[in-house]
Amino acid sequence: MNVPEWLDIIVRSVIFVIVLFLMTKLLGKKQLAELSVFEYIAGITIGGITSEVVMGLERSIINAIIAIVCFSSVPFLVEWVSLKNKKARDFLEGTGTVFIKDGKIMEDNLKKEKYSADELLELLRKKNVFNVSEVQFAILEQSGDLNVLLKKEHRPVTMKDLQMPYKSEKEPQTVIMDGEVLDEPLSVAGLNRRWLNEELDKLGVAMENVYLGQVDSDGQLSVDLYDDQIKVPSPQEKPLLLATINKCQADLELFALATDSASAKAMYAKNAKKLKDMLKKLDPALHD
Template identity: 50%
Template sequence: MPDWIEVVIRSFCIIGGLFFITKLLGKKQLSKLSFFEYIVGITVGDIAGTITMDIELNILNGVVSILIWTLFPLVISHISLKSKKFRDVVEGKATTFIQDGKILEGNLKYEKYSTDELLEQLRKKNIFQVSDVEFAILETNGELSVLLKKEKQPTKWEDFFGEGPKQKTPLTVIMDGNYLESAIYEGGYSLDWVRRKLQEKKRNVKDVYLAQLDSDGNLYADYYDDELKKPETGEEK
């Protein structure tokens, strides 16, 4: 067998295996990673790349190595759910950077965080004055969470009118020109009812790219033929 064909076969096998492993580890792996998850991700990727390109290596040994490295996050995640102390060791603890509008310099130094980096993170959240911050904490995944002082927080509905009406998640009922029947019935509606809503707009389901129902039962529809025409840039010659 030519070497390039073996590389192709290995690549497809590894890609399929990594996809299965990613699904097995769950959606958490797609967000901010912990220290250990970061190490595992780099190592698994390195092993996968090596056994894909180096045809002299035994692919079975590589797969076994990947499975072992994949097993560790699953075991650690399971233990972390059971033990707070173990979770603190593996994932670390959140660190307070600002409290009552005052910067805790010792905590910044402990996390090797400069003042410029702190101000940059605050600016990304549209905060330009440290004194506006009631509480800021560096999460274990490296994200900075910030709570503004009460007088600096945006005004909410409940500040004037109390608790507002309950809002439901918009329900997608049509996608790519097809009714999503299971979603329609689970939302408490019928297919005929949605059809009538669409007929009121004088449209056919095949014309619809996406349609959603809001909390009040209003139908929003985006059509295939609603693309804006490009403006003319000059006279025809």
Template identity: 55%
Template structure:
């Protein structure tokens, strides 16, 4: 057999085995590499290269070595799941770098992290002042997680006592000019509704590169032609404005009437609309 053909066959075999064993190790092997998993990934790649190119050795020995490394990795992952002591021994423990707005210099030196690197990691978390940090912790993966002081956190609807509707994942209903029926159905709509909404925005399905439906049933689109401005659907804002106008009219009527009964009726109706506005504001003003 020609050497080039043997290398092709060995490489294909190595790719197939490597793919299967990587699937066996799971997603964590790719997305959350521990120190040992990092070494395992490098070693497995080296063994795969050995299987492909070392024509003087028996190729199946490389597969045996590959299997042993994968087996050891699975065993260590099993121990990590079952025992915290094993996790602490195999992986690194989390280290507090900032506490109460104060940098812990000893822990910084322990992790071999410079002040510039720490500040860079804080900026990645949108934090520019150390004094604003309640805790900054370096995880075993090397990532730094930051908890800002309460007074430095941005206001949320909960802080303001505002109730908002529960969020649901947005659904892509058009992709590459093609309607996706299943996400459209999950959103509670059909193609008739979709065509009607697109007509309101002056466009057709074939002209839409991507369309999404959000939690509140709002359709947003991206057109193939980036030069065409996409009109915004103002129906909800218009409905909110009309409700506000009705409330203002009722208040005006209550002030202008001389009838106590009518005045009371207008005031009660105005308060009801005010309560409705408070409930629907998070939806209609999005």
């Protein structure tokens, strides 16, 4: 029985989509993110084999599958050898090349990797660096990415540099998606549906109108609605708490000034200082 040519092509295409999918799954995510030389060669060859067989120029599907498996095994073999021997890894996968050191361009390394000054400047601009003299160290990785370390005086200032207190954050939990409550993330955040309903009431929105709802590490709920025209008020718990503590601290200082009792004055001043010290510690949490 003669199979129509169009049906033969469809069957062959489906078979090779499945085969290529399985081989890609075996290769893993690393090969999807960045290709080594051997993976690039294998990919081109596999694509050529597949197109030949799908269009019927090569009738043997089994032989084509064997060839695909053989070429797909090359990256596995290369990776296995690389893991066992550093010299082999450096030869097969390559090593990073220093392009800039102490604000000075390594011209010989640029020529070795066949990069021009313009191309180097383009890579730097992608890292938001526009002045070579600001760079402490820049290295071209084997993947082709340029990693840049700025000189200390040109790096962004951090809270640690300013010796300010700070707290670590946990990843936000998505507790509402497409108007449906996700109980597991809600439980991970140590919360429940009753709390969630109360927070939604404070914001004045209904559950079914929420496209996405997330709870941050401080237990604050933020929502995105289906209707982008509706304005959702920002959470007020932190500003209200900060204002209340500030008022208490100011009242204690005022009481200390107003009283004639030495013991009361000392007590008010002492507690006012405690609140002031507490505000310094809480400030990073109450202002983020």
